[in-house]
Amino acid sequence: MPGPLEGRVAAVTGASSGIGEATARALSTAGASVALGARRADRLEAIAQSLDGPALVREVDVAEEEQARAFIQAAHDELGGLQILVNNAGVMLLGPVADADIEDWRRMIAVNLLGLLYCTHAALPLLGEGGGGDIVNVSSVAGRRADAGAAVYNMTKFGVHAFSEALRQEALHQDIRVTTVAPGFVETELQGHNTNPLVRQVMARSREQIGQVLDADDIAEAILHAVTRPPHVCVNEVVVRPTRQAR
Ligand code: NDP
Secondary structure, three states, X not given: OOOOOOOOEEEEEOOOOHHHHHHHHHHHHOOOEEEEEEOOHHHHHHHHHHOOOOEEEEEOOOOOHHHHHHHHHHHHHHHOOOOEXXXXXXXXXXXXXXXXXXXXXXXXXXXXXXXXXXXXXHHHHHHHHOOOEEEEEEOOHHHOOOOOOOHHHHHHHHHHHHHHHHHHHHHHHHOEEEEEEEEOOEOOOXXXXXXXXXXXXXXXXXXXXXXXXXXXXXXXXXXXXXHOOOOOOOOOEEEEOOOOOOO
16 A cells, blocks of 8 residues: 655655654655755665665755755755655754853754755745645754753754744745644754763753653654645644653
């Protein structure tokens, strides 16, 4: 029996690990042709080879406008259209504002905000020409609630929520649905990029308090649910936390 996404093309950014990898797998299993984008091309190749359906791999730094646009265009041209964009690539570099390495701020803003904007802008006309589709923006519970030690990450993810809601109101006229997905604590490589020992301690403590955190597949399922709704249903926002995560 054909899957619910048979005949559709999806582009997933940050598909080399974690939530992006799980989402690419879930969309592929549901029948979509999937374009996988990230900087680690070797990881993308290995993932693509393990998929049953058609896939395209592109080494892309979404913070570079030309690369981001070329990725979206390649997905469309080489896989035969574009119906789904999952803006998932992101980095989380935490720490107090006063002690910050300004380069970490630039990276978060460049990837979490500008990368998402470049890919979205490139995808909109392509989704429109095919009669509509889905844009899924991966935000965070940190995009709904700010906390000391996460100010700039909070700022980028609050930005994703705000942008997504405004875009939803604009894009609905072309039957383009916009969904914001806000995960709580998911076991991925994300936390490992933090070098600040205090931040690592706080994250380890929070993980311990939660107990069983989410798997990347838990979020991929939420994304799959959103993009497989009937055309008249738009899941605007999904928040998924581990049961024992309070905030
Ligand atoms: P991972 O670190 O496993 O995945 C991040 C992905 O983003 C990787 O595939 C990475 O690939 C890619 N990426 C990073 N920088 C760039 C770039 N400049 N250009 C292209 N791709 C890039 O973490 P997660 O799966 O957890 O993160 C995915 C999303 O989920 C992020 O937006 C994150 O903020 C969000 N999130 C995660 C939570 C969690 O607890 N894990 C909670 C809430 C939200 P590569 O390095 O190969 O480029």
